[in-house]
Structure formats: structure tokens, C-alpha cells
Amino acid sequence: MPIAEDKIADMAATNNVERIEAPITWKAYFMCAFAAFGGIYFGYDSGYINGVKAMPYFVHQQTGLPYPPDGASDDEKAYFVLESWRDSLITSILSAGTFFGAIIAGDLADFIGRRLTIIAGCVVFMVGVILQTASTGLGLLVAGRLIAGFGVGFVSAIIILYMSECSPRKIRGAIVAGYQFAITIGLLLASCVDYATQDRMDTGSYRIPIAIQMLWALMLGVGIAILPESPRYFVKRGKLDSAAAVLSRLRGQPIDSDYIQHELAEIVANHEYELQVVPQGGYWSSWANCFNGSLWKPSSNLRRTILGTSMQMMQQWTGVNFIFYFGTSFFKQLGTISNPFFISLITTLVNVCSTPISFWTIERFGRRPLLIWGALGMLVCEFMVAIMGTADGDNPATVKAMISFICIYIFFFASTWGPGAWVVIGEVFPLPIRSRGVGLSTASNWLWNCIITVITPYLVGSDKGNLGAKVFFLWGALCTACFIYAYLLVPETKGLSLEQVDKMLEETTPRNSSRWVPHTTFASQLGLTEKGTLAPEIVEDVKRKGSVV
Numbered sequence: 001m002p003i004a005e006d007k008i009a010d011m012a013a014t015n016n017v018e019r020i021e022a023p024i025t026w027k028a029y030f031m032c033a034f035a036a037f038g039g040i041y042f043g044y045d046s047g048y049i050n051g052v053k054a055m056p057y058f059v060h061q062q063t064g065l066p067y068p069p070d071g072a073s074d075d076e077k078a079y080f081v082l083e084s085w086r087d088s089l090i091t092s093i094l095s096a097g098t099f100f101g102a103i104i105a106g107d108l109a110d111f112i113g114r115r116l117t118i119i120a121g122c123v124v125f126m127v128g129v130i131l132q133t134a135s136t137g138l139g140l141l142v143a144g145r146l147i148a149g150f151g152v153g154f155v156s157a158i159i160i161l162y163m164s165e166c167s168p169r170k171i172r173g174a175i176v177a178g179y180q181f182a183i184t185i186g187l188l189l190a191s192c193v194d195y196a197t198q199d200r201m202d203t204g205s206y207r208i209p210i211a212i213q214m215l216w217a218l219m220l221g222v223g224i225a226i227l228p229e230s231p232r233y234f235v236k237r238g239k240l241d242s243a244a245a246v247l248s249r250l251r252g253q254p255i256d257s258d259y260i261q262h263e264l265a266e267i268v269a270n271h272e273y274e275l276q277v278v279p280q281g282g283y284w285s286s287w288a289n290c291f292n293g294s295l296w297k298p299s300s301n302l303r304r305t306i307l308g309t310s311m312q313m314m315q316q317w318t319g320v321n322f323i324f325y326f327g328t329s330f331f332k333q334l335g336t337i338s339n340p341f342f343i344s345l346i347t348t349l350v351n352v353c354s355t356p357i358s359f360w361t362i363e364r365f366g367r368r369p370l371l372i373w374g375a376l377g378m379l380v381c382e383f384m385v386a387i388m389g390t391a392d393g394d395n396p397a398t399v400k401a402m403i404s405f406i407c408i409y410i411f412f413f414a415s416t417w418g419p420g421a422w423v424v425i426g427e428v429f430p431l432p433i434r435s436r437g438v439g440l441s442t443a444s445n446w447l448w449n450c451i452i453t454v455i456t457p458y459l460v461g462s463d464k465g466n467l468g469a470k471v472f473f474l475w476g477a478l479c480t481a482c483f484i485y486a487y488l489l490v491p492e493t494k495g496l497s498l499e500q501v502d503k504m505l506e507e508t509t510p511r512n513s514s515r516w517v518p519h520t521t522f523a524s525q526l527g528l529t530e531k532g533t534l535a536p537e538i539v540e541d542v543k544r545k546g547s548v549v
Contacts, residue, residue, distance in 0.1 A: 238546015
């Protein structure tokens, strides 16, 4: 039920930094947590192709190569694989679609809302899945993966935005980390289905893993349609009565309670403050606002955009998708593993079991320590794998040790950089550019995902670079860059509201951010009346500017 207009005009506000959000309820927790389900179809779609590319029937269908005879030599088996260019195209084309999908989603989320953008992504994705399922050759498969990529781009960008804007600040990190956990479950489900269909000698070997994806998209689309829209979207559009009603539903409080009034007043005051700092204009100027300000000022829009896009770039630089996209083929190349599908399943299971640790650690220790120590752990493991594989890669005992270190490496990623990068990009952008900022950051993730999936087959393919385990020297060097980056540039946002993150970035530096404590509210900064309400001219200004996208 919309809140009365006179209530909006006399919106209760506070200068108490502890009173800007309602207490957490189980209802709020589960409503926000369901959105994380979107990670399942993101993870499944990313993971199923790893196994499908190594299936005998799929390789034969795509290349026309004869099946290796019983008792074939290792060289004959090594020859029966997709060519590097075909492997690269099939894997990377999805990322090309998601790159553009994430950027488009940044616009749509401001025009039609967060929820409808996610639902639209599910519909586009299902169209792409239908085309892939119907394919018997390269052309339709690639077209389907490209279209599905647009849908994945919509969802992967806006789910993060939606959860960050709806979640209570004290559990926001854990909620968004749940998205990464859902991604790992999707990867695991994909590995299980691939494992079950790998030996089929008909089109069902690859069509079954592909078609199952429609179930995840359908479940997400229907579920998100039942959930409320983001209250911050309504504030951005000047629909404060709708924002109050949604906030009441999310927090489980009466619409006229002080908790709802105070939180809404803080969101409104922060939005007005940001509009004063960077005035809104037309469509192109709204995009240009993402790049306003000084490179040397942590709170500038330019610095935040660079932080978000580089954070997602660094997540890809960790090299983890080498294991999840090319792991089965890589393990097969090692020559001493009898069932590479099973080893790939184990690495995926490690990923799933390790991620829930971050639900606690990301709120207990914070974002910044997880990213720093996670990068350190990964780089040590990657250099160990590279050194062992280069020095004694033909020894079965050495290969087992390499796989052990790969599993430890995945543990470090899954409990730190996996969820941490998504959490940070959902928190650092101000409301006027938040949807576009998150869209650009997610697009950066997919751009680098695409770059890595394009070049990796040429680095490790037996008909190209054939680096083998030496490729881990590259991933280790890039993880060293991630370690330095996290120490110098990543701020601590634990326990802060999205509005308090804005204030923190203005008043401190990334290396000192963990010591910053909220000391005022935007409502008190912009003006409280003697009655303890937000100045009515602020409310009216936000409502008036709400028509500007």
C-alpha cells in the first residue's frame, strides 16, 4: 500500500548512524537470498561446455575425426580433440555476448527496473538455449551461445545490483557471496550432468546438458517476478511512495514505522547529495558521469568506475576459469590421469564446498583482508603447480601433487576472490550511476573472460603453444598483480550502508578505510527540520528529478 503523500512530505529522518536501517528479519534474509539463485544458471552455463567439448560424440560431430580405436596410443587419443580455433570460438563466444548484455543491462535497469531487466535476461537466455539444443553443427551452436550470452550478461550484472540495493548492510556481503555459491552449484551440476552423458554416442550427449539450462532460467524468472523491486530504483525515479512500500516489505516493518522512514530518508538525502555533486543531464551525459572526477580522488566517479572494472578484470586474471573451462582437456593432456572428467568433478566440488566459508569470513574479517590473503594463497599454489609440472610432469606422483595444489588454489579463490569481487562492485557506486557502474564492471569481467578463453587454447593446445603446466607461471604472475592491487586500491566496506560507503570513500583512503567509522548521516548533513523530518525541499527535488534517467 503506497504511503500517504503528507507522510512523504514529512519524512522522519535521523542523525543517529545506527538508526538508518531496520533490524534484520528472516523474511528479509530469504527474500534477498533467493535472488542469488541467478548464479546457478550463470555457473551451469559457464561449466557445461567444459565437459561437452571433450565428449567423443561431440568431437566427432564437430570435426569429422574418426573415433580412436580400442587400445589407441596416447598420441592417437591426444589427436582426437577440437582444433584450437574451434575450441576457442565455442568457449569465448558466450563471453562476447555477455559483455554487450551487461552494458545494455546497465541502461535497461534504470529504464524498466531491476526486476524486469532480470526477467528479460531469462527470456533472451532461453531463446539462446533452444538454438543450442537444436544445433547439429558449429553455426547454430555459436549463434545460440552468443544470444544466451546476452541473457547471462543481463542477469549477471543486475542480480548483483538488485541484491546489493535490497540487502541489509550487516549481511549484504554474505547475501552477495551467496550468488557466488550459487555459481559454484551451477558448475557442479554441469559437471555431474556432463559426467552422466559423456559416453552417449548420440546427440543426447550434448543436448541434455544444454537443454537443462532452461529449467534454471524459468525458475529464476518466475521467482524474481514475485519479489519486490529495489527501493533505490524507485528513489532514483522519484517514486518515493513506491520506495516506502517496497522497503516496508523487504524489512518486515510497518510502512509508517520510524525504521522505514529513517532508512528511506537516508537514501533520499544521499541521492540528492550525489545529484548536487554531479548534476544529471541527458542520456549521453549520464554515461559520461561514470567517468567524472579526478583519478587521484577515491570518491570520484572515475575512480569508482576504474575500481569496479579493474576488480572484475583481476578476478579473471586469477586464472580460475582455466580450470572450469579447459580443466577436462588439460587433465587429459597430462597423460597420467585415467578419468579427467572425474578429476574435473572433484575440482568443482572443492569450489562448492569452499565458497560457504566466505558467508562468515566476509562479514567477520571484511572484504579487503580476504582479497589480499586470497591472492597470496593462490599465487603460491599456482607457482607450485607450474614448477612441479615443468620439472617432473611425467611422474604420476607429481601429477597427483599438482592436482592437490590446484584444489588448494581453488579453495583460496572460492573463499576469497570468487565472492569478494562481486560484493565490492555492488557497494562502491553511488545511486545515480550505480546500474551503469555495475554493468560496466560486469562487462569487464566478461571481456577478460572472453580474452582468456580466446587465447588459452592457443597457449595450451597440443597443436599450438602446448605450454602444459607452464601456463601456471602466467596465472601465478597475474595473481601477484592481484595481491598488489588488493593491498593498494581496495577499500573496506564491511558493515556500512551503501550511503555510508559514499561518505567513507570521501574521507579516507583504501589502506586506512578499515578504521573509518560512520559519524553523521546524509539526512542531517543536508538538513533536518525542527520536527526531525527531512527538509521538504529535498524530498520535492528528488521527486522532481526522478524523471531524469
